[in-house]
Amino acid sequence: MATIFSGIQPTGEVHLGNYMGALRHWVELSKKPEHTSYFSIVDCHAFTIPYDAATFPRAVFDAAVAVLAVGLDERATVFVQSDVPQHTELAWYLGCVAPMGELGRMTQFKEKSEQHKTSVGAGLFTYPILMAADILLYKGTLVPVGHDQLQHLEFARDMARHFNHRFKAEVFPEPKPHHLTLRIKGTDGGEKMSKSRGNTIAMLDTPEQVWKKLKGAFTDPQRLTREIPGRPEVCNIYTMHTVVTPEPALTEVVHNGCTTAKIGCGDCKKLLAESLERDLGPVRARANELRAQPGRVLEILNEGGATCRAKATETMREVKEAAGVFGARSRP
Ligand code: SF4
Known part of the structure; x- marks a missing residue:
């Protein structure tokens, strides 16, 4: 107990x-x-x-x-x-x-x-x-x-x-x-998401708002072009994937896709936006019901x-x- x-x-x-x-x-x-x-x-x-x-x-x-x-x-x-x-x-x-x-x-x-x-x-x-x-x-x-x-x-x-x-x-x-x-981390790569720093994505943001913020979000700073393989372990986008993207897609599509440069950061962020919507869409719907x-x-x-x-x-x-x-x- x-x-x-x-x-x-x-x-x-x-x-x-x-x-x-x-x-x-x-x-x-x-x-x-x-x-x-x-x-x-x-x-x-x-x-x-x-x-x-x-x-x-x-x-x-x-x-x-x-x-x-x-x-x-x-x-x-x-x-x-x-x-x-x-x-x-x-x-x-x-x-x-x-x-x-x-x-x-x-x-x-x-x-x-x-x-x-x-x-x-x-x-x-x-x-x-x-x-x-x-x-x-x-x-x-x-x-x-x-x-x-x-x-x-x-x-x-x-x-x-x-x-x-x-x-x-x-x-x-x-x-x-x-x-x-x-x-x-914050979307600007800052150590913490914080409203005062303007680097947050709100839990109840609409898919459009989420995408607007994700698009410009900080990734692996060494991945300067699409051809350079990325390092998921240092990337905040990957950290978020680990919470909302289930296996096997997490390993096969996101992790392997990043480390072999099969996917670009834009593709990766689109997948994250989809996973977030699957996870948080029902939460937003419940929040709207409660507000009403x-x-x-x-x-x-x-x-x-x-x-x-x-x-x-x-x-x-x-x-x-x-x-x-x-x-x-x-x-x-
Ligand atoms: S592909 Fe995804 S995990 Fe890899 S660096 Fe880009 S955003 Fe990060």
Whole structure:
């Protein structure tokens, strides 16, 4: 048995990097009968950097549509973080046992505070505490994480240990990582797809939009002409093929075609566009259905919120009892 927690920030369109690197794995993990899964639109995390309050509810709705369109709600509880106030409540208790030194070593804080120099709030510094609370509130034991989130997960493990040790109680298990190793580069060859860099292909883009972006996408830089054999192992287009193009076409047509120069990069991209449409066409159709029924989306999120609040109430009772909070037990 494992309890899985993961979240996505509503800070921009869900792109192929998110879909291939994380969302698909979430769905697979949630399908295992021995797993109980919680997936959150982590809106409180988005408040740590400047954002537009007027368009924010729409961003949360769009993120929810994307998560539901890939089918996560079939086995997992999907909810919005701010619908469960115990996340921020637990963050306070954990914050009181969190060593400042550990927070100061977080590389993501250093990077983000550089990026948002003029508006660094304390929330950006204490962000890992809220992330630890997200996981520990559900007694999460398995957390899908990419390389850039490993340090935060290690911090969450430390928080579980610090709290249990400080109050001599076994309230929290130590969550383990489920490593997400696939990284999709930007269409410009940049290390990561990122909306701010304008190098993304959105998960819900139409076939026309996908093709427009794929056409100019970076490939093997040494394949300067059609006659030069390519190196699939360094090519982002091939990495995407490995996710959506099944065998034997992946090896026989794409890999062998590339290394023997039987196919050109244009042919290869056309095949990828077809594979993407086979994979994502149904997801886009489901997203369109959901957008046409916003009431249904809210209903799913409300149900998820209620389930999570019930679980969170149980955990907070244990937390308060351990911490000696007046009123946690019947008062003297
Ligand atoms: S043929 Fe495909 S895999 Fe090979 S370099 Fe071109 S785009 Fe990349």
